[in-house]
Amino acid sequence: MTENSTAKKKTALVTGANKGIGYEIAAGLARLGFRVGVGARDTGRRDDAVQKLRAEGLDVFGVPLDVTDDASVAAAAAQLEEQGGLDVLVNNAAITGGVPQEPSKVSADQVLRVVDTNVVGVIRVTNAMLPMLRRAGSPRIVNVSSTVGSLTLQTAQAEAVGPISGAYSPTKSYLNAVTVQYAKELAGAGILVNAGCPGYVATDLNGHRGTRTPEQGAAVFLHLATLPDGGPNGTFRDEAGTQPW
Numbered sequence: 001m002t003e004n005s006t007a008k009k010k011t012a013l014v015t016g017a018n019k020g021i022g023y024e025i026a027a028g029l030a031r032l033g034f035r036v037g038v039g040a041r042d043t044g045r046r047d048d049a050v051q052k053l054r055a056e057g058l059d060v061f062g063v064p065l066d067v068t069d070d071a072s073v074a075a076a077a078a079q080l081e082e083q084g085g086l087d088v089l090v091n092n093a094a095i096t097g098g099v100p101q102e103p104s105k106v107s108a109d110q111v112l113r114v115v116d117t118n119v120v121g122v123i124r125v126t127n128a129m130l131p132m133l134r135r136a137g138s139p140r141i142v143n144v145s146s147t148v149g150s151l152t153l154q155t156a157q158a159e160a161v162g163p164i165s166g167a168y169s170p171t172k173s174y175l176n177a178v179t180v181q182y183a184k185e186l187a188g189a190g191i192l193v194n195a196g197c198p199g200y201v202a203t204d205l206n207g208h209r210g211t212r213t214p215e216q217g218a219a220v221f222l223h224l225a226t227l228p229d230g231g232p233n234g235t236f237r238d239e240a241g242t243q244p245w
Contacts, residue, residue, distance in 0.1 A: 009059065010136075011086050012225065013037040013076075015067055015125060016093030018045040020203040021144065024218035025090055029225060030058035034088065037080060039065035041072070067093045067121030077128040086132040088225045091122040092144040096168045103166030111167045118171035119178060126182065134189055141182065142224045145195040145236065149173040152244035176236055176245050183234030192227050196220040197238040 012029045016022040018040035030036045030053060038053070038060050040046035046062045053060045063079060066072040080086050097114035100106060122143060133139040147153050148162035149172025162169055176195055183193040198217030220239055236243050 009033065009035045010088065010138075011035045011037065011080065011084060012088035012090065013039055013063060013080060013086055013129065014090040014092055015039040015065060015121075018042060018049040021198050021201055021214045021217045021221075022090075022092040023049055024214040025092060025144075025221050025225075026060060027053055027056070027058065028215075028218050028222045029088070029090075030060055032222065032226065035059045035061070037061055037063040037076075039063040039076065039093070041066035065093075065125075067125050068116050070124065073124050073128045076125075077132070080129070081132060085135060086129050087136040087138065088140045088142070089126060089129050089133060090142045090144065090221060090225060091125060092221075093121060094118045094144065094171075101163065101165040101167055103164070106166040111170075114167045114171050115174070118168075119174045122175060123178065133191055138229050139189075139191045140225050140227060141186075141191060141193040142221050143175055143179050143193075143195040144221060145175050145179070145197055146172045147197045147238065147243060149176050150236070150244055179236070180234050180245070187233055190229070192224075192231055192233045194224045194227070194232060194234065195236045196224050197236070197243065199238060 012034045014022050014026040014036060017026040017038040026036045026038050038046055038050050050060055050062045063076050065076045095114055095117045097110050126141060148169040151173055153161050179193055179195040186193055198220060199212045201212045201214055201217035203214060220237060236245055
C-alpha cells in the first residue's frame, strides 16, 4: 500500500476497544477499509488488541484513552489530529458500576462513577473530536447504547427489558437523550449521530451470560458508522430495526 492510498483512508476511533463489542467494532471497521484507532486506558490490553488485529493484516493503531480524564481525552484528540484527523467516532466505553443496582440500595458515588464514564465520558470525547469531525467528508458519531435505556420498553411491563437498575440502565437513557440533542445540533453540519443496541451479548459486563457473540453485537454499529450521506440521524436501532427511545 502506498503512502498516498493510506492518506485517503477514512479514520475511525473506537473507545473501550481492547475487548468485547468494542474490539469487534474496531475489527469490523478495519475490515471495511478504515484505519482504526483502538482506544483504551489499559496499556497492556490495548497493545495486545492492536497486535492481534495487526496479525490479521488490519490497519489499526493504539490510542491511550481514559474517557473520564480531560487530559487523556485531549491527548487522544491531539494524536488523531497529528495523524490526519477523524471521520468516525464510536463511543463504546462503558461500565455497569457493580452491585447493588436496585435504586433503593445504590450509592450516590456508584451512580456518579457510572454517569462519568457512560455519559460524561461520551460528551467529553465527542466534544474533543468534533473539530476534526466537522472537517471530515462524511462524519459519523455512533453511541453504543442499550434497550435497557429505552423508557418506552422499560415501562411496557409485558416487554420490560433487563433487571432493575438504578445506575447502569439510567445512564443509557441519559445517553439516548444526549444522542438526540447532538443529532439536532449537528444536523446542519452533515454529521449523522445515532445510537444502537447490540442485544444481549456475552461480555464482561454481564459475566458472559449473554446469548449473542461480540461480533454479532458489533454489526449494528458497523451499519451506523457507514451510513450514506443523507442517511438516518438521531435514531436508535438494533438488529431488528429502529427502536423507541
